[in-house]
Amino acid sequence: MASKAKKTLEDFRKAHDKNFIIPAKLKAAIAKLGKDGWEYEAAFIQGIPVSTTDCSRFREKFEKFVVVVDGGRKKIWCGSEALATRMREMV
Numbered sequence: 001m002a003s004k005a006k007k008t009l010e011d012f013r014k015a016h017d018k019n020f021i022i023p024a025k026l027k028a029a030i031a032k033l034g035k036d037g038w039e040y041e042a043a044f045i046q047g048i049p050v051s052t053t054d055c056s057r058f059r060e061k062f063e064k065f066v067v068v069v070d071g072g073r074k075k076i077w078c079g080s081e082a083l084a085t086r087m088r089e090m091v
Contacts, residue, residue: 022054030065033079038067038087040063041075067091 013020025048032047033039044053054071059066059075067076067087 013055018054018057022050022058023032024083025061026055027053030062030079033077035080036083037079038076038083044077077091 029044029048033044037074041055042052045052062077064081065078065084067078067084068074069076069091076084076087
């Protein structure tokens, strides 16, 4: 009988550490938008799934991809830093 592979600390981290899980999910969702794509935050996090609380905890790490509009009431996630920069110039 083959022995079962032992789980590592990295395996635990990938399964339970929000400091690893949430940023990884946000990075994947940004990539999915594509370099010219964007989405309002509410719709952006629906497809991940990530809670609004978790998103807000890690948003600062991705500030180059986020455009804030309507006096801070709406946040837009962009698929590239370049797109976010161009959008910021418009508002």
